[in-house]
Amino acid sequence: MTKRTEQAAEKKAVATYRATRATQAVIQRAAALAHLKPSVYVGRVAEEHARRDIEEAERTAARKRLGRLLDAMRELPAKLTGDEAADLGREAVAATRKEP
Amino acid sequence: MRRLVLDASALVSAACSPGGGAILVVLEAVRLELIQLVVSDEAEAEYRRAMEYGRVRRYARTPDLQGFVTEVCATAERVRPAPVKLPLRHAADAVYIGIALAGRAPVVLSFNVRHFLPPLNPNEKREKHPRSAQVAGVVVMEPRLYLPELRGEVTRE
Numbered sequence: 001m002t003k004r005t006e007q008a009a010e011k012k013a014v015a016t017y018r019a020t021r022a023t024q025a026v027i028q029r030a031a032a033l034a035h036l037k038p039s040v041y042v043g044r045v046a047e048e049h050a051r052r053d054i055e056e057a058e059r060t061a062a063r064k065r066l067g068r069l070l071d072a073m074r075e076l077p078a079k080l081t082g083d084e085a086a087d088l089g090r091e092a093v094a095a096t097r098k099e100p
Numbered sequence: 101m102r103r104l105v106l107d108a109s110a111l112v113s114a115a116c117s118p119g120g121g122a123i124l125v126v127l128e129a130v131r132l133e134l135i136q137l138v139v140s141d142e143a144e145a146e147y148r149r150a151m152e153y154g155r156v157r158r159y160a161r162t163p164d165l166q167g168f169v170t171e172v173c174a175t176a177e178r179v180r181p182a183p184v185k186l187p188l189r190h191a192a193d194a195v196y197i198g199i200a201l202a203g204r205a206p207v208v209l210s211f212n213v214r215h216f217l218p219p220l221n222p223n224e225k226r227e228k229h230p231r232s233a234q235v236a237g238v239v240v241m242e243p244r245l246y247l248p249e250l251r252g253e254v255t256r257e
Contacts, residue, residue: 059174059176062174063131063133065171066131066172066175069162069164069167069168070131073115073162079116082121085113085117086211088112088113088159089109089110089112089211090109090211090212092150092153092155093108093109093146096146097146097149
Protein backbone atom coordinates (compact mmCIF):
# COMPACT_ATOMS: atom_id res chain seq x y z
CA MET A 1 0.00 0.00 0.00
CA THR A 2 2.75 2.40 1.03
CA LYS A 3 4.72 1.46 -2.08
CA ARG A 4 1.75 2.25 -4.36
CA THR A 5 1.22 5.63 -2.68
CA GLU A 6 4.90 6.43 -3.08
CA GLN A 7 4.85 5.42 -6.73
CA ALA A 8 1.86 7.67 -7.34
CA ALA A 9 3.61 10.58 -5.65
CA GLU A 10 6.71 10.05 -7.76
CA LYS A 11 4.63 9.95 -10.92
CA LYS A 12 2.94 13.19 -9.92
CA ALA A 13 6.26 14.90 -9.13
CA VAL A 14 7.48 14.23 -12.65
CA ALA A 15 4.10 15.09 -14.18
CA THR A 16 4.13 18.54 -12.58
CA TYR A 17 6.78 19.50 -15.11
CA ARG A 18 3.98 19.32 -17.67
CA ALA A 19 6.11 17.02 -19.75
CA THR A 20 4.77 14.63 -22.33
CA ARG A 21 4.58 10.97 -21.42
CA ALA A 22 7.68 10.36 -23.52
CA THR A 23 9.61 13.02 -21.59
CA GLN A 24 8.39 11.59 -18.31
CA ALA A 25 9.63 8.19 -19.41
CA VAL A 26 13.04 9.69 -20.23
CA ILE A 27 13.21 11.33 -16.79
CA GLN A 28 12.20 8.11 -15.06
CA ARG A 29 14.81 6.17 -17.02
CA ALA A 30 17.57 8.69 -16.24
CA ALA A 31 16.56 8.70 -12.56
CA ALA A 32 16.79 4.92 -12.48
CA LEU A 33 20.27 5.09 -14.01
CA ALA A 34 21.32 7.62 -11.36
CA HIS A 35 19.76 5.39 -8.66
CA LEU A 36 17.53 8.23 -7.54
CA LYS A 37 13.80 8.69 -7.15
CA PRO A 38 12.41 10.58 -10.15
CA SER A 39 11.26 13.45 -7.90
CA VAL A 40 14.74 13.77 -6.36
CA TYR A 41 16.34 13.48 -9.78
CA VAL A 42 14.27 16.21 -11.45
CA GLY A 43 14.74 18.47 -8.42
CA ARG A 44 18.50 18.01 -8.51
CA VAL A 45 18.77 18.51 -12.26
CA ALA A 46 16.55 21.60 -12.13
CA GLU A 47 18.70 23.07 -9.34
CA GLU A 48 21.94 22.39 -11.22
CA HIS A 49 20.50 23.90 -14.37
CA ALA A 50 19.23 26.96 -12.51
CA ARG A 51 22.63 27.50 -10.92
CA ARG A 52 24.34 27.22 -14.31
CA ASP A 53 21.91 29.70 -15.86
CA ILE A 54 22.45 32.20 -13.03
CA GLU A 55 26.24 31.83 -13.25
CA GLU A 56 26.14 32.34 -17.01
CA ALA A 57 23.97 35.45 -16.65
CA GLU A 58 26.36 36.84 -14.03
CA ARG A 59 29.35 36.15 -16.29
CA THR A 60 27.63 37.91 -19.19
CA ALA A 61 27.00 40.96 -17.00
CA ALA A 62 30.64 40.87 -15.80
CA ARG A 63 31.88 40.76 -19.41
CA LYS A 64 29.97 43.97 -20.09
CA ARG A 65 31.44 45.64 -16.99
CA LEU A 66 34.93 44.46 -17.97
CA GLY A 67 34.36 45.89 -21.44
CA ARG A 68 33.48 49.28 -19.95
CA LEU A 69 36.64 49.12 -17.80
CA LEU A 70 38.78 48.29 -20.85
CA ASP A 71 37.21 51.21 -22.73
CA ALA A 72 37.98 53.52 -19.81
CA MET A 73 41.57 52.23 -19.69
CA ARG A 74 41.95 53.16 -23.35
CA GLU A 75 41.20 56.78 -22.44
CA LEU A 76 44.28 56.95 -20.17
CA PRO A 77 47.68 57.13 -21.88
CA ALA A 78 49.97 54.16 -21.30
CA LYS A 79 53.13 54.98 -19.39
CA LEU A 80 54.90 51.74 -20.32
CA THR A 81 55.64 49.87 -23.52
CA GLY A 82 54.41 46.29 -23.94
CA ASP A 83 57.79 44.86 -22.97
CA GLU A 84 58.04 47.10 -19.92
CA ALA A 85 54.55 46.03 -18.84
CA ALA A 86 55.61 42.38 -19.18
CA ASP A 87 58.70 43.05 -17.07
CA LEU A 88 56.57 44.79 -14.45
CA GLY A 89 54.26 41.75 -14.37
CA ARG A 90 57.25 39.53 -13.58
CA GLU A 91 58.59 41.98 -11.03
CA ALA A 92 55.25 42.37 -9.20
CA VAL A 93 54.77 38.61 -8.88
CA ALA A 94 58.31 38.09 -7.62
CA ALA A 95 57.96 40.90 -5.08
CA THR A 96 54.58 39.91 -3.69
CA ARG A 97 54.81 36.14 -3.77
CA LYS A 98 55.38 34.23 -0.58
CA GLU A 99 57.21 31.05 -1.49
CA PRO A 100 56.10 28.06 0.61
CA MET B 101 34.66 28.97 -26.59
CA ARG B 102 38.37 28.62 -25.85
CA ARG B 103 39.30 28.08 -22.22
CA LEU B 104 42.27 29.85 -20.74
CA VAL B 105 44.11 30.52 -17.49
CA LEU B 106 45.98 33.80 -16.85
CA ASP B 107 48.73 33.94 -14.28
CA ALA B 108 49.32 37.03 -12.15
CA SER B 109 52.16 38.35 -14.34
CA ALA B 110 49.82 38.34 -17.35
CA LEU B 111 47.04 40.15 -15.51
CA VAL B 112 49.37 42.78 -14.04
CA SER B 113 50.76 43.38 -17.49
CA ALA B 114 47.20 43.79 -18.82
CA ALA B 115 46.56 46.55 -16.32
CA CYS B 116 49.68 48.45 -17.45
CA SER B 117 49.96 47.58 -21.17
CA PRO B 118 49.54 50.07 -23.97
CA GLY B 119 46.55 49.60 -26.28
CA GLY B 120 46.95 46.77 -28.76
CA GLY B 121 49.12 44.73 -26.40
CA ALA B 122 48.55 41.01 -26.83
CA ILE B 123 47.18 40.55 -23.32
CA LEU B 124 44.63 43.32 -23.88
CA VAL B 125 43.56 41.63 -27.10
CA VAL B 126 42.99 38.49 -25.04
CA LEU B 127 40.81 40.43 -22.58
CA GLU B 128 38.84 41.90 -25.49
CA ALA B 129 38.26 38.32 -26.64
CA VAL B 130 36.96 37.53 -23.13
CA ARG B 131 34.57 40.45 -23.50
CA LEU B 132 33.39 39.08 -26.87
CA GLU B 133 32.79 35.61 -25.38
CA LEU B 134 35.50 34.06 -27.55
CA ILE B 135 37.45 33.04 -24.45
CA GLN B 136 36.30 31.60 -21.16
CA LEU B 137 38.78 32.35 -18.39
CA VAL B 138 39.20 29.88 -15.55
CA VAL B 139 40.29 30.97 -12.07
CA SER B 140 40.51 29.67 -8.53
CA ASP B 141 40.49 31.39 -5.15
CA GLU B 142 44.27 30.97 -4.99
CA ALA B 143 44.79 32.65 -8.36
CA GLU B 144 42.49 35.53 -7.43
CA ALA B 145 44.40 36.05 -4.16
CA GLU B 146 47.68 36.23 -6.10
CA TYR B 147 46.20 38.66 -8.66
CA ARG B 148 45.07 40.92 -5.81
CA ARG B 149 48.46 40.79 -4.05
CA ALA B 150 50.35 41.59 -7.26
CA MET B 151 48.05 44.55 -8.03
CA GLU B 152 48.98 46.08 -4.67
CA TYR B 153 52.65 46.30 -5.67
CA GLY B 154 53.71 49.96 -5.64
CA ARG B 155 55.03 50.21 -9.19
CA VAL B 156 51.92 48.52 -10.55
CA ARG B 157 49.72 51.10 -8.83
CA ARG B 158 51.91 53.81 -10.33
CA TYR B 159 51.84 52.58 -13.92
CA ALA B 160 48.37 51.01 -14.12
CA ARG B 161 45.91 52.46 -16.60
CA THR B 162 43.06 52.21 -14.13
CA PRO B 163 42.92 53.61 -10.61
CA ASP B 164 40.68 50.75 -9.46
CA LEU B 165 42.97 47.75 -9.78
CA GLN B 166 41.04 45.61 -7.30
CA GLY B 167 37.85 46.38 -9.23
CA PHE B 168 39.66 45.28 -12.39
CA VAL B 169 40.55 41.95 -10.74
CA THR B 170 36.97 41.59 -9.49
CA GLU B 171 35.52 42.02 -12.99
CA VAL B 172 38.07 39.71 -14.64
CA CYS B 173 37.36 37.02 -12.04
CA ALA B 174 33.60 37.56 -12.34
CA THR B 175 33.78 36.67 -16.05
CA ALA B 176 35.70 33.51 -15.23
CA GLU B 177 34.62 30.04 -14.31
CA ARG B 178 35.80 29.25 -10.78
CA VAL B 179 37.31 25.85 -10.10
CA ARG B 180 39.19 24.11 -7.35
CA PRO B 181 42.70 23.40 -8.71
CA ALA B 182 43.50 19.76 -9.39
CA PRO B 183 46.09 18.55 -6.88
CA VAL B 184 49.32 18.29 -8.86
CA LYS B 185 52.86 17.70 -7.74
CA LEU B 186 55.18 18.93 -10.42
CA PRO B 187 58.91 19.57 -10.31
CA LEU B 188 58.68 23.22 -11.31
CA ARG B 189 61.29 25.89 -10.87
CA HIS B 190 58.71 27.89 -8.90
CA ALA B 191 56.48 25.47 -6.99
CA ALA B 192 53.89 28.22 -6.41
CA ASP B 193 53.11 28.23 -10.14
CA ALA B 194 51.86 24.64 -10.02
CA VAL B 195 48.50 26.04 -8.93
CA TYR B 196 47.97 27.48 -12.43
CA ILE B 197 48.55 24.05 -13.97
CA GLY B 198 46.10 22.62 -11.40
CA ILE B 199 43.52 25.23 -12.44
CA ALA B 200 44.04 24.45 -16.12
CA LEU B 201 43.63 20.72 -15.51
CA ALA B 202 40.54 21.17 -13.32
CA GLY B 203 39.00 23.69 -15.71
CA ARG B 204 39.85 21.77 -18.91
CA ALA B 205 41.88 24.75 -20.17
CA PRO B 206 44.69 23.70 -22.51
CA VAL B 207 46.65 26.95 -22.18
CA VAL B 208 48.08 29.12 -19.40
CA LEU B 209 49.23 32.60 -20.41
CA SER B 210 52.21 33.91 -18.45
CA PHE B 211 55.21 36.20 -18.74
CA ASN B 212 57.03 33.86 -16.36
CA VAL B 213 57.20 30.80 -18.59
CA ARG B 214 60.59 29.85 -17.12
CA HIS B 215 58.94 29.37 -13.71
CA PHE B 216 57.05 26.42 -15.18
CA LEU B 217 60.19 24.59 -16.30
CA PRO B 218 61.95 22.00 -14.13
CA PRO B 219 64.59 23.34 -11.72
CA LEU B 220 67.95 24.10 -13.29
CA ASN B 221 70.66 21.48 -13.08
CA PRO B 222 74.13 22.65 -12.02
CA ASN B 223 75.90 24.35 -14.95
CA GLU B 224 72.77 24.13 -17.11
CA LYS B 225 72.17 27.19 -19.25
CA ARG B 226 68.76 28.18 -20.50
CA GLU B 227 67.14 31.00 -22.37
CA LYS B 228 66.34 33.80 -19.90
CA HIS B 229 62.74 34.20 -20.97
CA PRO B 230 61.52 31.14 -22.89
CA ARG B 231 58.26 31.89 -24.68
CA SER B 232 56.47 28.59 -24.22
CA ALA B 233 56.64 25.30 -22.37
CA GLN B 234 54.52 22.22 -21.96
CA VAL B 235 53.69 20.99 -18.46
CA ALA B 236 51.45 18.02 -17.69
CA GLY B 237 49.73 18.40 -21.06
CA VAL B 238 49.12 22.13 -20.54
CA VAL B 239 50.84 24.66 -22.78
CA VAL B 240 52.25 27.66 -20.94
CA MET B 241 52.99 30.55 -23.29
CA GLU B 242 53.45 34.28 -23.55
CA PRO B 243 50.27 36.10 -24.60
CA ARG B 244 51.61 37.19 -27.99
CA LEU B 245 52.06 33.53 -29.02
CA TYR B 246 48.37 32.95 -28.33
CA LEU B 247 47.18 35.56 -30.82
CA PRO B 248 47.48 33.42 -33.98
CA GLU B 249 45.30 30.80 -32.28
CA LEU B 250 42.78 33.46 -31.37
CA ARG B 251 42.86 34.87 -34.90
CA GLY B 252 41.89 31.42 -36.19
CA GLU B 253 38.92 31.41 -33.84
CA VAL B 254 37.74 34.84 -35.02
CA THR B 255 38.06 33.79 -38.66
CA ARG B 256 35.95 30.69 -38.01
CA GLU B 257 33.26 32.71 -36.15
